[in-house]
Amino acid sequence: MKTFANLLKKLKSKLETKDVTEKYQEFYKYALYIINSFVFSASVPALPFHITFLGSLLIYVFVFSNVAIRDSIIISGYSIFFFLSLFGLKELVLEEYLALSTYRIFFIFPYFIIPSTLFFLIERKKATYLCTILPVFAIGIIDQLNDSILSVSLSWIFGSMLSFPFLSKSRRRFSLFKVASIYGVFGAILLMVFKGGITESALFILSAIISPFISISVLYFFERVFNILTPFYLFDLQDIEHPLLVQLRQRAPGTFHHSLVVADIAYIAAKEVGANAELVRCAALYHDIGKMVRPEYFIENVGGMTAHMKINIPMSSKLVIRHVEDGEKLARSYSLPQRIIDFILEHHGTTYPEYFVKAAKKLDIQLDSRYPGPSPRSLETVIMMICDSSEAAVRSLEEYKVEKINEIISKVIKSKLEQGQFDNAPVTIQQLKRIQEAVVKALTDFYHLRISYDEKSIEKYIEMKKQTNINGEDKEISEQKRKKTG
Ligand SMILES: [Fe+2]
Ligand SMILES: [Fe+2]
Numbered sequence: 001m002k003t004f005a006n007l008l009k010k011l012k013s014k015l016e017t018k019d020v021t022e023k024y025q026e027f028y029k030y031a032l033y034i035i036n037s038f039v040f041s042a043s044v045p046a047l048p049f050h051i052t053f054l055g056s057l058l059i060y061v062f063v064f065s066n067v068a069i070r071d072s073i074i075i076s077g078y079s080i081f082f083f084l085s086l087f088g089l090k091e092l093v094l095e096e097y098l099a100l101s102t103y104r105i106f107f108i109f110p111y112f113i114i115p116s117t118l119f120f121l122i123e124r125k126k127a128t129y130l131c132t133i134l135p136v137f138a139i140g141i142i143d144q145l146n147d148s149i150l151s152v153s154l155s156w157i158f159g160s161m162l163s164f165p166f167l168s169k170s171r172r173r174f175s176l177f178k179v180a181s182i183y184g185v186f187g188a189i190l191l192m193v194f195k196g197g198i199t200e201s202a203l204f205i206l207s208a209i210i211s212p213f214i215s216i217s218v219l220y221f222f223e224r225v226f227n228i229l230t231p232f233y234l235f236d237l238q239d240i241e242h243p244l245l246v247q248l249r250q251r252a253p254g255t256f257h258h259s260l261v262v263a264d265i266a267y268i269a270a271k272e273v274g275a276n277a278e279l280v281r282c283a284a285l286y287h288d289i290g291k292m293v294r295p296e297y298f299i300e301n302v303g304g305m306t307a308h309m310k311i312n313i314p315m316s317s318k319l320v321i322r323h324v325e326d327g328e329k330l331a332r333s334y335s336l337p338q339r340i341i342d343f344i345l346e347h348h349g350t351t352y353p354e355y356f357v358k359a360a361k362k363l364d365i366q367l368d369s370r371y372p373g374p375s376p377r378s379l380e381t382v383i384m385m386i387c388d389s390s391e392a393a394v395r396s397l398e399e400y401k402v403e404k405i406n407e408i409i410s411k412v413i414k415s416k417l418e419q420g421q422f423d424n425a426p427v428t429i430q431q432l433k434r435i436q437e438a439v440v441k442a443l444t445d446f447y448h449l450r451i452s453y454d455e456k457s458i459e460k461y462i463e464m465k466k467q468t469n470i471n472g473e474d475k476e477i478s479e480q481k482r483k484k485t486g
Helices: 002-016 018-041 044-063 067-094 102-108 113-121 124-141 143-168 175-194 198-225 231-237 243-251 253-272 277-286 306-310 313-333 338-346 354-362 379-395 402-418 429-448 455-468 475-485
Strands: none
Touching: 067 102, 067 113, 067 124, 102 143, 102 198, 113 124, 113 143, 113 175, 113 198, 124 143, 143 175, 143 198, 175 198, 198 231, 231 277, 243 253, 243 277, 253 277, 253 379, 253 429, 277 338, 277 379, 313 338, 313 354, 338 379, 379 402, 379 429, 402 429
């Protein structure tokens, strides 16, 4: 047993070296496509073989979890579901177990479940491929009913293609019903053209309407089990009534406000460079949740450094750095998706806590601490890092002038570049420039518009009023009054 475990360990470490893993991924991917095609072109006896292959794939995933393989499993699962459902229906129709006069049962098959879920679960290219190829196999499976199945297959294919652009704009689960109606009506019109039956078209629309009920449950399952971040899941996570955000608002109101501002700015910057803006906005809300464990050590919550006066500088630095680790723990305990946890871990990268390091240097204290990282590995986490540091730096300014804000953000980016924080991220210098411009504009708009109602501004207001108004009225109105009375 021990020898077997050792053997497995050795095999795992060998496969975990990057190039070997990639080779295996490619191998599994193509083998899966070939076998899928083989299974579908063959008949039932090949099914156990398909299931065996899927079983071996599952084992592979549990030992070496990997995203590309996850896609393959989803594709396989869908293929088997589709194959079994259609084959089962065909058998029931042929045996005359189904009352809905024979072949018509195929028009009520809720095919929309497949495009409306696959679109969010795997790459768009793969989803398009599968939604086109499955109906073609359907023709092969149900060969006895060729005429009907051909017309319904075409409606499935073209209906799916039409629904994709609408699905890409969907943000709420409920919008699946809207897309389903478009798919249903379009498919029904196609059926009228190909087949000419009103009953068939009505059944097709009915199938479209019932599909989203199942799609929503299927998506919910995949989101939670496979940790897939769909737009709907992102939308749910952005609800400020999420328990983690409610706690953040109550325990660390300053951090909560900072997170809201960063989310807003990062969203604009992400849009500017074509990154996943929804993801950035959502993750920004959670990036500092770890601060709520010890909110008193963060200046934005207490407006000062009182808590740090009771401890030494290395301890202060350690506690501040800890918010990354605490955030990760909190996120995991609330089962936040890994993509969001990446933002918590990467938003400080492997930088050093500047404030304490500079203070320690001036006081001749040895301090060599850094955030645990890793450094950003995606364009989205790069944006998060820049916006987070920029907001914190700009907030402390006394005057919000564009030149000054630009200078600060330029310094922030330069410092991160010098510390090698963008070395592992797919970001170009041009993109960094565009991010900088977007952040400067967003921060200027945000802070510049804040009107302060202090004594100075009241005096300035009175001065301006005196120049434009006479006794509280506009010059123009007073002029008109004078003309009337005169
Ligand atoms: Fe942070
Ligand atoms: Fe932050």
